[in-house]
Amino acid sequence: MQTEQRPASNPVWDFVSAPPDLALPDFSAFTPEHLHDAARRAIEHQETRIARIRSASTDPTFANTTLQLGEAGHPLFRLQALVRVIEANLLTEEWAEPVAEVTQVLLQARLHALLDGELFSRLEHVPTSELNPVDRRRHELQLLDAVRAGARLDLESRSHAGEIIAEIEALSSEFTRILRQESHARALHLTDPEALAGLGATARGAAAREAAERGVEGWVLPLANTSQQPALAQLTDPRTRSELFAASLSRGSQRGPGDLREIVSDITTLRAALAGLLGYRSYAGYAIDAQTANSPDAAGGLLAALVDPALARLAEELATVRERWSPDRLEAADISHWVQRLVAEESGLDPARIAEYFELDRVLFDGVFYAAHNLYGVEFSERRDMPAWHPDVRVFEAFEDGRVIGLVCLDACARPGKGGGAWMDQLVSQGRLTGEKPIVTLSLNLTPAAPGAPQLLSPDETITLFHEFGHVLHGLFSNSTYPSLSGTAVPRD
Numbered sequence: 001m002q003t004e005q006r007p008a009s010n011p012v013w014d015f016v017s018a019p020p021d022l023a024l025p026d027f028s029a030f031t032p033e034h035l036h037d038a039a040r041r042a043i044e045h046q047e048t049r050i051a052r053i054r055s056a057s058t059d060p061t062f063a064n065t066t067l068q069l070g071e072a073g074h075p076l077f078r079l080q081a082l083v084r085v086i087e088a089n090l091l092t093e094e095w096a097e098p099v100a101e102v103t104q105v106l107l108q109a110r111l112h113a114l115l116d117g118e119l120f121s122r123l124e125h126v127p128t129s130e131l132n133p134v135d136r137r138r139h140e141l142q143l144l145d146a147v148r149a150g151a152r153l154d155l156e157s158r159s160h161a162g163e164i165i166a167e168i169e170a171l172s173s174e175f176t177r178i179l180r181q182e183s184h185a186r187a188l189h190l191t192d193p194e195a196l197a198g199l200g201a202t203a204r205g206a207a208a209r210e211a212a213e214r215g216v217e218g219w220v221l222p223l224a225n226t227s228q229q230p231a232l233a234q235l236t237d238p239r240t241r242s243e244l245f246a247a248s249l250s251r252g253s254q255r256g257p258g259d260l261r262e263i264v265s266d267i268t269t270l271r272a273a274l275a276g277l278l279g280y281r282s283y284a285g286y287a288i289d290a291q292t293a294n295s296p297d298a299a300g301g302l303l304a305a306l307v308d309p310a311l312a313r314l315a316e317e318l319a320t321v322r323e324r325w326s327p328d329r330l331e332a333a334d335i336s337h338w339v340q341r342l343v344a345e346e347s348g349l350d351p352a353r354i355a356e357y358f359e360l361d362r363v364l365f366d367g368v369f370y371a372a373h374n375l376y377g378v379e380f381s382e383r384r385d386m387p388a389w390h391p392d393v394r395v396f397e398a399f400e401d402g403r404v405i406g407l408v409c410l411d412a413c414a415r416p417g418k419g420g421g422a423w424m425d426q427l428v429s430q431g432r433l434t435g436e437k438p439i440v441t442l443s444l445n446l447t448p449a450a451p452g453a454p455q456l457l458s459p460d461e462t463i464t465l466f467h468e469f470g471h472v473l474h475g476l477f478s479n480s481t482y483p484s485l486s487g488t489a490v491p492r493d
Contacts, residue, residue, distance in 0.1 A: 032098035198236035225420025245333035431483030
């Protein structure tokens with residue numbers, strides 16, 4: 001940790017240790033020192049309570065062992081959720097290193113508990129025959145977490161497994177940090193207005209603002225986290241498409257400080273070593289063992305069944321493109337453009353014109369919230385008096401039968417330091433044991449509209465918002481006893 005001196009007051013620890021009901025922390029008051037201090041306190045909380053569990057003279061029971069172990073780690077669980085929100089939405093230069101350090105410290109603390117031989121022995125001897133199904137499942141998953149970390153290995157191998165897991169996490173954090181830096185650095189800078197031919201007004205305005213923020217002339221097309229970039233569908237200049245696609249693919253694969261190839265190789269090697277140590281044929285087998293597919297072959301079979309029909313459909317579309325327009329070339333950088341042009345012509349719908357009907361608030365209130373109300377009876381009301389981690393974030397209370405059941409924090413637009421794509425997370429997980437209601441986050445990466453202009457969504461972005469809101473409802477409607485098992489804490493497949 002960076003320093004042993006504790007701050008006089010700590011809003012991070014206040015939120016983690018004694019959270020107010022359905023309230024957000026004061027993110028503006030957070031400092032890296034607060035994050036480190038909260039991690040220290042959470043670890044002390046866990047260590048003190050684990051010592052009590054280990055020193056108990058009574059036989060292990062669900063109440064004095066499994067439940068107590070969950071309570072011991074709850075501040076760590078809460079802090080990990082808070083750190084995830086910062087890492088996903090606010091990974092600026094100020095926060096990148098502290099987040100990586102705290103993430104590693106929290107993982108080490110979690111591994112210390114999972115790989116404690118005496119503690120694991122007590123867990124194994126907890127009688128479960130009289131437990132209700134929920135408590136039995138809670139206990140089974142506690143054991144499974146420990147086993148998957150290496151708790152059943154001999155002392156030397158257990159220690160080695162912990163070291164491997166910690167190193168994988170450290171390299172993964174470094175990968176995320178470097179990839180975001182690479183995405184920022186390799187954004188395509190253009191000075192010729194002809195190079196932007198076909199680009200819609202919203203995207204062109206955003207590119208101009210991006211250039212101004214970077215202090216350069218012209219336009220800058222930022223890179224999304226996918227290989228295919230959104231602007232490729234609109235750009236009509238093949239050379240610009242090639243340059244943008246090349247910039248996208250070059251991330252992390254060029255010599256220098258942004259080269260990610262060695263990190264990828266190291267992570268792959270460490271994953272294979274961990275899988276072998278735990279008795280699996282491959283890391284894929286280890287990763288999927290706790291999922292519903294059960295085996296890599298089952299998951300691979302599902303994907304294989306999708307690939308051939310998808311490739312066949314693409315071949316048909318590209319054949320139609322060649323027949324209809326005879327483009328000079330049809331490379332990977334061009335496919336999005338020509339397929340969108342084909343769809344637009346055959347449907348008679350221009351995506352740019354369609355977007356005019358999908359203004360964010362209309363989609364949100366008259367679409368997403370309307371559907372949620374009619375399907376499930378839930379209603380939403382915006383809380384403009386509740387700031388979140390960024391001024392762009394909007395907070396909504398969710399009501400069911402007139403009572404508040406949770407908060408939804410919508411972070412809609414892209415910005416530096418924010419991860420790419422779209423995702424839902426749980427800043428606070430619902431739990432009947434703790435009495436906490438859920439605080440759910442929903443992050444998108446819409447291209448910000450010009451000041452005073454409406455925030456428009458493409459059809460794909462509209463679908464994404466509806467999709468992610470399904471996960472939001474999963475978190476909001478959770479009715480679990482234990483926070484660690486509530487909401488989307490289920491097998492990912």
